[in-house]
Amino acid sequence: MPQNYVPIFIFIAVVGSLLPITLILAKLVRPENPNKTKLMPYECGIDPVDSARGRYTVRYYIIAILFVVFDVETIFLFPWAVKFKAFGVFGLVEILIFLVILIVGYIWVWKKGALEWI
Numbered sequence: 001m002p003q004n005y006v007p008i009f010i011f012i013a014v015v016g017s018l019l020p021i022t023l024i025l026a027k028l029v030r031p032e033n034p035n036k037t038k039l040m041p042y043e044c045g046i047d048p049v050d051s052a053r054g055r056y057t058v059r060y061y062i063i064a065i066l067f068v069v070f071d072v073e074t075i076f077l078f079p080w081a082v083k084f085k086a087f088g089v090f091g092l093v094e095i096l097i098f099l100v101i102l103i104v105g106y107i108w109v110w111k112k113g114a115l116e117w118i
Helices: 003-029 058-082 084-112
Strands: none
Touching: 058 084
């Protein structure tokens, strides 16, 4: 093992030991006096109106997953666009296959009606 990594390992060990130490010290030092007011959820100084366990429709999750998919697509497309000339024809074919798969998936989601709200 090269000597250059020793400071990094020491840093990781120190940081890794500080977290449990501070959590244990905070648990030992804090006062223990729970009451009804402290156990209530805080909502801008106003008493909560309804339960915090509201239900969401599945469509919100589908849109969230689609957002993540297209966000990852952007993460892959940006470096490819920056180094387009270095990749050549092989890189072009690769990204076209990637885009075709994404477009087919988008069309499938569209045909299933996941993008319609009413």
